Amino acid sequence: MSGxxxxxxxxxxxxxxxxxxxxxxxxxxxxxxxxxxxxxVCHRPEGLEQLEAQTNFTKRELQILYRGFKNECPSGxxxxxxxxxxxxxxxxxxxxxxxxxxxxxxxxSGQNGSVKFEDFVMALSILLxxxxxxxxxxxxxxxDLNKDGYINKEEMTDxxxxxxxxxxxxxxxxxxxEAPRQHVDAFFQKMDxxxxxxxTLDEFIVSCQEDDNIMQSLQLFExxx
Amino acid sequence: xxxxxxxxxxxxxAAAIGWMPVANCPMPIAPSDKSRRQDELIVLNVSGRRFQTxxxxxxxxxxxxxxxxxxxxxxxxxxxxxxxxxxxDVFRSILNFYRTGKLHYPRYECISAYDEELAFFxxxxxxxxxxxxxxxxxxxxxxAERLMDDNDQENGxxxxxxxxxxxxxxxxxxENPHTSTMALVFYYVTGFFxxxxxxxxxxxxxxxxxxxxxxxxPCGERYSVxxxxxxxxxxxxxxxxxxxxLFAAPSRYRFIRSVMSIIDVVAIMPYYIGLVMTNNEDVxxxxxxxxxxxxxxIFKFSRHSQGLRILGYTLKSCASELGFLLFSLTMAIxxxxxxxxxxxxxxxxxxxxSIPASxxxxxxxxxxxxxxxxxxxxxxxxxxxSICSLSGVLVIALPVPVIVSNFSRIYHQxxxxxxxxxxxxQKARLARIRVAKAGSSNAFLRSKRxxxxxxxxxxxxxxxxxxxxxxxxxxxxxxxxxxxxxxxxTTNHEFVDEQxxxxxxxxxxxxxxxxxxxxxxxxxxxxGTCCSRRSKKTTHLPxxxxxxxxxxxxxxxxxxxxxxxxxQALSTSRSSLNxxxxxxxxxxxxxxxxxxxxxxxxxxxxxxxxxxxPQPSSPSQPSAGVxxxxxxxx
Numbered sequence: 001m002s003g004x005x006x007x008x009x010x011x012x013x014x015x016x017x018x019x020x021x022x023x024x025x026x027x028x029x030x031x032x033x034x035x036x037x038x039x040x041v042c043h044r045p046e047g048l049e050q051l052e053a054q055t056n057f058t059k060r061e062l063q064i065l066y067r068g069f070k071n072e073c074p075s076g077x078x079x080x081x082x083x084x085x086x087x088x089x090x091x092x093x094x095x096x097x098x099x100x101x102x103x104x105x106x107x108x109s110g111q112n113g114s115v116k117f118e119d120f121v122m123a124l125s126i127l128l129x130x131x132x133x134x135x136x137x138x139x140x141x142x143x144d145l146n147k148d149g150y151i152n153k154e155e156m157t158d159x160x161x162x163x164x165x166x167x168x169x170x171x172x173x174x175x176x177x178e179a180p181r182q183h184v185d186a187f188f189q190k191m192d193x194x195x196x197x198x199x200t201l202d203e204f205i206v207s208c209q210e211d212d213n214i215m216q217s218l219q220l221f222e223x224x225x
Numbered sequence: 226x227x228x229x230x231x232x233x234x235x236x237x238x239a240a241a242i243g244w245m246p247v248a249n250c251p252m253p254i255a256p257s258d259k260s261r262r263q264d265e266l267i268v269l270n271v272s273g274r275r276f277q278t279x280x281x282x283x284x285x286x287x288x289x290x291x292x293x294x295x296x297x298x299x300x301x302x303x304x305x306x307x308x309x310x311x312x313x314d315v316f317r318s319i320l321n322f323y324r325t326g327k328l329h330y331p332r333y334e335c336i337s338a339y340d341e342e343l344a345f346f347x348x349x350x351x352x353x354x355x356x357x358x359x360x361x362x363x364x365x366x367x368x369a370e371r372l373m374d375d376n377d378q379e380n381g382x383x384x385x386x387x388x389x390x391x392x393x394x395x396x397x398x399x400e401n402p403h404t405s406t407m408a409l410v411f412y413y414v415t416g417f418f419x420x421x422x423x424x425x426x427x428x429x430x431x432x433x434x435x436x437x438x439x440x441x442x443p444c445g446e447r448y449s450v451x452x453x454x455x456x457x458x459x460x461x462x463x464x465x466x467x468x469x470x471l472f473a474a475p476s477r478y479r480f481i482r483s484v485m486s487i488i489d490v491v492a493i494m495p496y497y498i499g500l501v502m503t504n505n506e507d508v509x510x511x512x513x514x515x516x517x518x519x520x521x522x523i524f525k526f527s528r529h530s531q532g533l534r535i536l537g538y539t540l541k542s543c544a545s546e547l548g549f550l551l552f553s554l555t556m557a558i559x560x561x562x563x564x565x566x567x568x569x570x571x572x573x574x575x576x577x578x579s580i581p582a583s584x585x586x587x588x589x590x591x592x593x594x595x596x597x598x599x600x601x602x603x604x605x606x607x608x609x610x611s612i613c614s615l616s617g618v619l620v621i622a623l624p625v626p627v628i629v630s631n632f633s634r635i636y637h638q639x640x641x642x643x644x645x646x647x648x649x650x651q652k653a654r655l656a657r658i659r660v661a662k663a664g665s666s667n668a669f670l671r672s673k674r675x676x677x678x679x680x681x682x683x684x685x686x687x688x689x690x691x692x693x694x695x696x697x698x699x700x701x702x703x704x705x706x707x708x709x710x711x712x713x714x715t716t717n718h719e720f721v722d723e724q725x726x727x728x729x730x731x732x733x734x735x736x737x738x739x740x741x742x743x744x745x746x747x748x749x750x751x752x753g754t755c756c757s758r759r760s761k762k763t764t765h766l767p768x769x770x771x772x773x774x775x776x777x778x779x780x781x782x783x784x785x786x787x788x789x790x791x792x793q794a795l796s797t798s799r800s801s802l803n804x805x806x807x808x809x810x811x812x813x814x815x816x817x818x819x820x821x822x823x824x825x826x827x828x829x830x831x832x833x834x835x836x837x838x839p840q841p842s843s844p845s846q847p848s849a850g851v852x853x854x855x856x857x858x859x
Contacts, residue, residue: 169726
């Protein structure tokens, strides 16, 4: 009963206050402060020397990278939506959002929903200037969606389907539904050495090193920057 | 491709390493950037004011002057800067476009000067950002109208164009009375008769002073013959005018549907209906009401008065505000009428007999008329009545200034630009931007064709084509296309155009129906999914055993269309964004020459999951080393 009385009293007080406001004609001052959300979060990366030490880039390259990064994301953070939009610009034919989502998770090492410049540059350093083992480990990390250390068929199918989605509808030959699955089967055929249905990091690295095509293509993007 | 994200292209290419273990075929070779300069500052000297920016900033938009090699024409060797003899103030917004990706239109700038600068630097105005686009379009429209006015005045001062036929002359005379004296005379005569007709209608009802049955007789009945003659004369003039306009109108259907012609018809119809109807007692009541419509003749004055037309247009454009006014008034009326009825229910001899009866009181009070024929007597009624009149003032005062400001804006704006014309422009603008954007996805297919055309020609040994075709794409474009190429290789599928895609569906339908070749497997699922309705067309094909070679050649012929005749389109270094719209449309909907450049993928059949790739057609193809691809092009 006391709770009810308290609620009634609070209601009456609120009503009286609103009448008072109506009569005195003062504007409601609370509203603007409520609406001012803290949307502006700025992030500044660590110093140039530190980044140079941690990555395999020179200072000039870091400068160029940061300028491009800051131009697109002045706040210093990329969230997933922006990331998807940027990535989708490169693939106008199809739908790049799923693959961008997986890429984002691979870049976002801290798993906090946003990519800082340091994450961006460290990943690029691995991809462009890292050793073969590091590149393959990064790729394994990309495929391992739940980060449990194993790639199973479902994860691989998701990834391959996401890659096929980027092609879009108008392809030659026509994209069929079994194509991703067949692709995944071929992949597992090659990679899964002990045929236990999952691919571990070591199996993955060993199988990739055996394949000349893959080795060659890993060197393909070395002169990107 | 939006060049603002050109900075992220290296990242996208690096991320492509994620596809490599999935792919089964070797990847194409990356384009080498031999002329890789370190990112340098370049100085742009615009009429003495120096702007500096990075070279890569300008390279973001390769279809413009500053982004392409055209700026080399302006390079000054001694001072090592690019000199432009243009307006430095406008150049500020142009350079900001490169920096931020958004083009803004400064309001203080003259519209034609701005347009000239944009044209000089090769930037299409359609990419002005949404924040400034409305302003830009308004100013441009005003400018265009002013130019049109000037032209009209000039034309008016010249003699009449000699080759207008009689009908067109008449129409012109009707629409612009000051073009000839005859038209002016006609204009004034019709105006005079409209006035006569209206005055006649009014005077008809004035009592004339003859006492008959102790009642004043209206003039209409006293001098009925005279009034009838006047009415007939007016209606005859109006009918002749209407028929002449109908004859002269360039589009009769549109004329009939226009508002002015409807007013004309409504003005003269009652007379004719009155002639036709007999003096029956039943219908004479209806006949009398028809005469009310004669008052619509006053609306014919709107042809003579521009202000009246503006008023009508304002009311039409403020329809939403008027609707809101009406709606809120209705709400308030119902509420207050109910309240007043119940408040006054107790008092004796109350005029508030029902809620609808209270409506009248509420309306009169809210509009602050206050006739006084219904007044509340109880205290509660008086309190609510005062609240009613206060709120009435508020409710009516709110939408009225909007209507007023609308009217003044339109009146001052020379109201010639319709909202309809603005919508057409908006559509055209969006269409143009869409075409330019679609150019980027087609650019890849086009460049694939270019690259393969060159390779094919090299293979066949004819080096007559210009070798510079292969260099026509910029570095960023070639890198982007390489990325898309890698994706194709990873998935073993290729990007094609929509038309070719549907064509292929048809082809696969034919394949499925006629061939039993083992190399063309897994196509039964195909017709079910994609073009099931198209496969019906193939039923007339003979179900004989078509030799596989003939089928393959049909497929190859249909799949490969290479444009040889568009050298000028290929050689332009400015593609995608800045292609003129008709050129872009021409590129997109081409259908002309077909030549065969049959090249097939020598992929090992075990590695590829798609078994439906055709076998190499000519065994004399050089193997290994040459990376040749099957082309499904525009």
